[in-house]
Amino acid sequence: MPSYYVASDIGGTFTDTVVIDSAGTVGRHKSSTVPDDPAHGVLDTLVLAAEERGVPLDQLLADVEVFAHGTTVATNAMLEGRGCAVGLIQTRGFGDTLPIMRGFKAGGLDEEETKRFRTLVKQPVVVPRTLTAEVTERIDYAGRIVCPLDEDDVRRAVRELVEAGAEVFAVSLLWSFACDVHERRVAEIVEEEVPGASVTLSSEFLPRIGEYARTLTTAINASLRPVLRTSLDSFESTLSEAGLSAAPLLMQSNGGLATFGDVERRAAATVMSGPVGGVVASQALGARAGYRNIVTTDMGGTSFDVGLVLDGRPVMSNTTLIGRDELALPSVAVRAIGAGAGSVASVRGGVLQVGPESAGARPGPACYGRGGTRPTVADADLVLGYLNPDNFLGGRLTLDVDRARRVIDEHVARPAGLSVEQAAEGIKTIVDARMADLVRKVTVEQGYDPGDFAVFAYGGAGPLHAFSYGAELGCPQVVVPITASVHSAFGIGCSDLTMVEELSKPMQTPPGTTEHSSALPPAELDATFRQLAERARRNLVAAGAAEDSVSVAKFVEIRFRAQIHVLTVPIEAERITAADVDAMVDRFVDIYEGRFGKGAAFLDGGVEITTFRVVATSPVPRTEFDGSTLGSAAPARPDRRQVFSGGTWREAAVYRADHLHEGLAIDGLAIVELPDTTVVVGPDQTAGVDGLGNIVIENR
Incomplete structure (x- = not known):
């Protein structure tokens, strides 16, 4: 019997699951999120996976070797004030x-x-x-x-x-x-x-300098622990009763997995559990497809999330911002706005606005026919002709075009003095512009040129809108991964067991120091890292990792003396010498001037190490998916459909999944209808399919 590697991600609107068997065949499954019982939303996707493979659900679950999971439980509890x-x-x-x-x-x-x-x-x-x-x-x-x-x-x-x-x-x-x-x-x-x-001690959970951030993060962690524990117990119980024997793993904000027992003690470390999965997946697929610099863009039903992969590594942040609170926990850097397919459109004071309010999973957009009465981005996409009403969720949900037209007419078109089509295109234009602005904040405002990056577009709605915001940014390629609709879940399945240990131990160099190792003793740095690494290894082994499989990465947080904010500098040396300390300070200066401009560094004022951190990882068993199984070379001609674009109705070529094969060339305006998402190629763009099944869009 085949072994299965499963990863799931519970979003605000849909729950996504990836199932990869030992032969590398990948299955992508989506189902509506069940807000009151998220585990049943995951179970619904697993039922679809079992049906696709022609096996009973309990048999599929019994053959699961690894089950990794991302959750929004801690995030929602924090944002909604439902902690203890x-x-x-x-x-x-x-x-x-x-x-x-x-x-x-x-x-x-x-x-x-x-x-x-x-x-x-x-x-x-x-x-x-x-x-x-x-x-x-x-x-x-x-x-x-x-x-x-x-x-x-x-x-x-x-x-x-x-x-x-x-x-x-x-x-x-x-x-x-x-x-x-x-x-x-x-x-x-x-x-x-x-x-x-239940007691959370800051000295165990977050032993770092800065009383406000440490106290805030410790208090939030204490409030979330019982909530997360209840959810994890329910999740594990529901899947165990259905036949799952493997102990589930949970995604953390830092991009690594942890056991349920470990992560319960660090509940606040899961608040970015879902969004970071897409960045990890983009890193993994980018490595296979030859992309080192990537802007990751995830448009789901509720939000639009943006991250960066720089030189093959996800960009990390020393803090995690959730709502209006900044947690002192390292995470994959992801910024989000309320711009998803479920974002509600309205006219206020004669001005058309889109989001941040969302229709959510229930009732959802009006076109879902579940009681939604206000127009959303998804309703606009349907009215414009981009969405096929009979192809949503693989045909399991038929979209109501007439209902979508009525709510857009009532709430947007008539109040703004527009036709329904013009109003729908206005909704799409505004949400695309908001998404492009966020990408600029993550790239241009951080000193990066978007022209040096490929855009990875994923999430249920990302592939439909990326042709527009990608072109506006001037990025050379927009890549729609074969895993686009379940990309974050796929990334969760690409992650390793991870344990982070850190300790604040301030160490300064006097002003004017040139030999930094004289004030920052290499032996003391080495001893501190060794203490943290031993603790991290011990915890990973206790979580089930093989001792010889654990690798450790070392980092320090450094700032110039008398400054507040710190930058993270990696330490590559196995055993730190005086030369390594000097190289560490030089690397800090390079990072500082790369962020704030050449000449901004002030070494004459001295530097200060504030915090030591180690990240220990152990690989989780997995299999690589086989891209050759994701498409065929069927020589069928594309269909045609009318799409409202640029203020007029135009004819677009419509491709299905069975049209796709390596080397296929597509001229825009074109639509690719996959069972789980829709890809749009703009009028001035071309697209091709690479060997992994990814669709790569380029401007002419």
């Missing part, structure tokens, strides 16, 4: 750390919102002051106990927090990353006072 009530314990005198919020009001807001100064306010605090307690203790920056922990004070604080409604506890003492003895004792007292209580 956190009782936060801090050092006396620092209980206002979260309400102060560094004094910023514009965090997480877009440009338009930040301009509304009269209504600009801070976001709601994660832990209200009534659930924050201060205790007497003090450890200094060097880890020395200045004031012993007052244990009676701790017991009083715990009891008051319980009375105030605390369901879980977070402990973030001022210098706990330098010495964790007080935090560990606080955890023991909490257990004595509230047996079985």
Whole structure:
């Protein structure tokens, strides 16, 4: 019997699953997300996979060797405020750390919102002051106990927090990353006072400098842990009852997989679980197809997500922004806006607007016939002729063209004085422009030329819109991967078991230093990395990794002295020498000037290492998919269909999946109807099919 490698991704509108067998045959399956029971949305896709292979569901699941999963549970709970009530314990005198919020009001807001100064306010605090307690203790920056922990004070604080409604506890003492003895004792007292209580210690979860970011992230993690645990238990139970014997793995924001047990303790590390999968998939397919620099663009039903692969590696961020809160956790850098196929269009003050509000999975766009009454991007695509109403979700859902026309006419066309077709094209033009603007922010505003990148377009709606925003950006190629509709799920299946360990240990060079190794002792750097690497290896082996399969990458966060923000610098040396320390500082200067301009560096002021980080990985068993199985060379002629483009109706060639084969050349205007997505080639573009089954669009 064949072994199966399965990966699923639960989105806001659709749930996607990729099933690859031991022969490399790939199956792509989509089903509507079930918001109240996400596991059943995954189960629906697995039923489709079993039917496609002609085997019972329980047999397919019994033969699954690896099951990897991405989830939005933590993300949604955080954005919707559905986490558990956190009782936060801090050092006396620092209980206002979260309400102060560094004094910023514009965090997480877009440009338009930040301009509304009269209504600009801070976001709601994660832990209200009534659930924050201060205790007497003090450890200094060097880890020395200045004031012993007052244990009676701790017991009083715990009891008051319980009375105030605390369901879980977070402990973030001022210098706990330098010495964790007080935090560990606080955890023991909490257990004595509230047996079985869930406690998150900042010294275990996030031992890094910066009390606001560390406290915020620790508190959010504490609030999300029970929510994620409940969801994971339900998910595992549902699939186990259906026949799955393999222990599922979960995608993390850093692009790696973890066991359910490990990730429950680091719930906040899953808030970008789904979107980062697409970046990892683009990296993997780009390596096979010869693309080193990639702009990843994911247009789903709710949002549009953009990331970068630079020189073959995903661009990482030291922080993770969710809503208006910035978590101090490294993640694959992905930026998102509310621009998906389900984005709602409206006319306000005579101006046509699209998004960020979404119709979601229920009721969805009006054309789905599930009760939606407002026009969306998907309704516009259908009215314009790009979507075939009989081909959506492989024909399992017939789209209602008349309903789509009625809601566009009522809410957009008549209020704006346009025809239905003009209104629909206006909706598409606006959403395409918003997506192009986001790509510019990720490329041009970061010092990159879009002309040096290929655009990978995926998600259910990305391949339909990429011909437009890709051309506007001037990128040489728009690549629609063969896995486009389930690309994030495919990337989850491409990931490895990953464990991140970090520690803040500030080390500075005096102003004017030229021999950096004199102030940054190589032996001390080496010892710190060795300590973190041993911990990461131990945790991976405990999660089931073979000890000889673990590889470790090392990084430091560095800044110029007296500056606030840091940059991450990789350390390639196995054992650090004085020359490696000097090379590390030189690399930091290169990265700094690449980001902020030549000559911006100020070495005379000295540099400071703030945090050491190791990323340990162990490969997950998988098989490579066989691109030759994804298409045939059937010499059929394309069909024809009318499409409203450029203000007029035009004839477009329509290709089906069985038309596609390696070397096929397509002249625009053309539409490629795949069972799970639709690809559009613009009037001034051509497209071809490569050896992996990817569709590559280029401007004439």
